[in-house]
Amino acid sequence: MALRHLRGPAGPGGWQLSAQQAAAGPQQNNGRHSGGTRYAAGVADAGFSAAETAAMDTALAAAARGPRGANPLVGAVVIDSDGRPLVTGYHRGAGTPHAEVDAISEAAAAGVDLNGTTMVVSLEPCNHRGRTGPCAQAIIDAGIAAVVYAVDDPHDPAAGGAATLRAAGVRVRSGLAAAAALDLNRRWFDAVAAKRPFVTLHIAQTLDSRIAASDGTSQWISSPESLADNHALRGRIDAILVGTQTVLVDNPRLTARNPDGEPAEKQPLRAVMGLRGIPEGAAVNGDGDGKVLHLPTREPREALDRLFDAGVRHLMVEGGSRILSAFLAAGLVDELILYLAPTLLGAGTAALEDLGIGTLADAQHWDWDEASGGAVQRLGRDLRLHLRPAAGSGGTETSSDSTPRNDADTAAGGY
Ligand code: AOF
Ligand code: ZN
Numbered sequence: 124m125a126l127r128h129l130r131g132p133a134g135p136g137g138w139q140l141s142a143q144q145a146a147a148g149p150q151q152n153n154g155r156h157s158g159g160t161r162y163a164a165g166v167a168d169a170g171f172s173a174a175e176t177a178a179m180d181t182a183l184a185a186a187a188r189g190p191r192g193a194n195p196l197v198g199a200v201v202i203d204s205d206g207r208p209l210v211t212g213y214h215r216g217a218g219t220p221h222a223e224v225d226a227i228s229e230a231a232a233a234g235v236d237l238n239g240t241t242m243v244v245s246l247e248p249c250n251h252r253g254r255t256g257p258c259a260q261a262i263i264d265a266g267i268a269a270v271v272y273a274v275d276d277p278h279d280p281a282a283g284g285a286a287t288l289r290a291a292g293v294r295v296r297s298g299l300a301a302a303a304a305l306d307l308n309r310r311w312f313d314a315v316a317a318k319r320p321f322v323t324l325h326i327a328q329t330l331d332s333r334i335a336a337s338d339g340t341s342q343w344i345s346s347p348e349s350l351a352d353n354h355a356l357r358g359r360i361d362a363i364l365v366g367t368q369t370v371l372v373d374n375p376r377l378t379a380r381n382p383d384g385e386p387a388e389k390q391p392l393r394a395v396m397g398l399r400g401i402p403e404g405a406a407v408n409g410d411g412d413g414k415v416l417h418l419p420t421r422e423p424r425e426a427l428d429r430l431f432d433a434g435v436r437h438l439m440v441e442g443g444s445r446i447l448s449a450f451l452a453a454g455l456v457d458e459l460i461l462y463l464a465p466t467l468l469g470a471g472t473a474a475l476e477d478l479g480i481g482t483l484a485d486a487q488h489w490d491w492d493e494a495s496g497g498a499v500q501r502l503g504r505d506l507r508l509h510l511r512p513a514a515g516s517g518g519t520e521t522s523s524d525s526t527p528r529n530d531a532d533t534a535a536g537g538y
Contacts, residue, residue, distance in 0.1 A: 171299045174206025175271050178243035179300045183273075183307060185213040186222065186245050187494040191458045191511075192321055192359060193217040193436035195308040196494060199226040199244040201237055201267070209235050216359055217437065218389075223248050223258040227265050238266035245304045247276040247297065248284035259284035262293065269294040273304030277315050307494070310457035310511060319427040320361070320438040322455055324447060325353060327462040328474045334444060335472040339372065346503030349462040351382050356460070358387040361435040362416075364426065365407075366446040367397030376406045377441070392435060394418055396426045396446060423453045448476040451487065454512070459489065461508040488516035 171179075178200040186198030198213040199222040210233070212226025220228065223244055230237050242248075248258035248270065262270060270293055276282045285295050305312060314321045327345040328334050335341035343350065357363060357379035369375065379387035393407050396418045401407060408415055416433060418426045430438055440450050450456050480486055489510040491498035500507040 170296065171271060172206060174202055175241065175243050175299060178202050178206075178208060178241075179245065179271070179273065181208065181211060182213075182222075182243055182245045183300065183303055185211050186307060189214045190216045190359065190495045191311070191323065191492075193361060195246060195311045197222040197244065197246045199223045199242055201226055201230065201240050201242050203240055209237070209240065217361075218254045220255055221249060221258050222246075224255065224261050227261055230265070236266075239268045240266075241269040241271060242267050243271045243299070245273045245300070245307070247272050247274065247282065248288065249276060249281035250283040250287050251280045253280065256281070257284065257287075259287040259291075262288060263291045267293065270296075271299050272297045273300050274298075277312060306514075309514065314457060319424070319431050319455075320435045321457050322427070322438050322440060322450065323356070323360070323458040323460060324440045324450060324456040325356070325460050325462075326442075326447060326474050327353070327464070329464050329466040329468050331467050331469060332474045333468040333471040334442065334474045336468050337470045339472075341373070341472075344464050344466060345462045346464065346505040348503035349464075349505045349507065352502055352507060353460075353462070354380050354382075354387070356439060357391055358389050360391045360437045360439045362392035362394050362430055362433075362438050364394045364396055364418075364430075364438055364440045364446065366443055367395055367399040367401065368445065369441070369443045370395050370401055370405050370407050371399070372443075374406045375441075376409070378409070390414060391439070392416055392430075392433065394426070394430060394435075394438075396420065421449070423450045423455050427455065444472060444474055444476050447474065448478055451475065452478045457511065458492065459508075459510040461510070462502065463506040463508060465504055488513040490514075 182198035182200045184198065185200070186196040188198075189196045194214060194217045196214065198211065200211045201209045203209055210226045210229040212220075212222045212224070212229055214220070214222045214225065223242060226242070227237065242262060248262055249256045250259050251257055270285075270288055272285070272295075275297065276284065285297065288295050311321055326334070327349065329344055334344065345353070357377075363377050365375065365377065377391070377393040379390055381387055390412070391414075393409070393415045394417075395401050395407060395415070398419055398421065401415070401417055416430075418429050420426055420429075427438070440446060440456070478487065490513045492509045492511040495509065498509050500509070
């Protein structure tokens with residue numbers, strides 16, 4: 124995996140446009156940028172028509188409807204030679220059709236001929252057959268004459284679609300709305316560059332940030348609707364992670380289950396992090412399906428490296444509070460989903476422990492994430508809050524040395 128055209132992180136985390144993407148203007152179909160036209164990303168996109176610019180806005184809005192995870196959010200709009208939009212597609216998550224194929228399928232279903240049209244897409248069309256694809260070939264097969272895309276795909280196995288399209292005679296330009304497209308998937312680009320899974324962290328808590336009562340009872344703080352939402356997420360991720368403490372205390376199964384309690388079709392790898400072993404009879408061992416992995420470490424980054432080597436590209440960190448805190452303190456959370464129950468406990472286990480923040484100036488800042496269903500949703504009695512780290516805040520990756528050590532995090536305690 125290598126990066127092409129993208130640079131980063133700039134300081135702790137955060138992406139910058141490359142000189143090519145930020146300053147060179149649209150890349151022309153000879154594969155070299157023209158050099159003559161300069162544009163400030165997000166201000167004016169010289170070299171692109173008003174119809175293409177409007178189509179890219181629509182594509183970015185459509186992209187944001189998909190779920191975050193192993194794959195980036197991508198949208199595609201096809202316009203005719205008069206600039207009229209014909210179809211819009213977007214990617215609905217790893218394993219489902221890519222945005223380009225979604226748009227092409229929509230056209231096929233509606234009987235719309237795409238010969239001679241222009242596809243405007245928020246990421247370079249992929250060139251590989253992964254879980255799906257390759258999109259470049261699907262575009263060629265559909266007879267699409269021109270492609271305008273926002274940013275290059277930095278993911279090596281998928282990259283190279285632009286060259287394939289050009290070789291087939293498709294006119295290709297890139298750089299339109301590059302800043303917005305990079306920002307939409309900022310943390311996904313970071314994860315790809317760092318060769319680690321995209322990390323979603325989940326907290327189910329009371330109004331006063333408790334995840335269990337004083338006596339340890341915690342089932343259930345969340346509404347049935349929140350639990351169902353979380354199980355749907357479990358069915359989309361590659362792996363779910365808890366600490367050994369959670370295995371010893373809560374003995375969770377960590378399987379994805381349908382609302383009727385039946386196991387979902389796709390099950391995540393169940394990962395347990397911590398130095399203590401997993402007891403033989405622990406529910407997490409399942410029925411010997413081999414989908415359980417013990418990670419004998421307390422370092423989030425080390426756990427992520429091992430999971431990445433095991434093929435995990437989207438991880439959900441489930442708990443408990445020490446694991447949640449360690450990932451947050453290390454800046455290794457890309458997406459935060461918080462189920463907030465209208466309940467008070469006043470005492471009990473707090474969702475988070477010390478994050479190593481001693482003064483307000485060091486606070487972690489988060490943005491409300493309007494993508495993937497919105498920043499705030501009502502799920503039964505609960506609120507589901509959706510956030511992502513603010514650019515350049517404490518929520519960006521730091522060295523693991525900054526992970527706070529707890530007194531309890533010893534041989535006796537730990538994860
Ligand atoms: C596209 N269009 O809508 C998306 C792309 O495993 P796969 O087959 O789903 O491929 C995943 C990779 O494809 C992902 O890492 C990224 O490089 C690219 N995502 N590409 O042409 C899309 N989501
Ligand atoms: Zn693709």
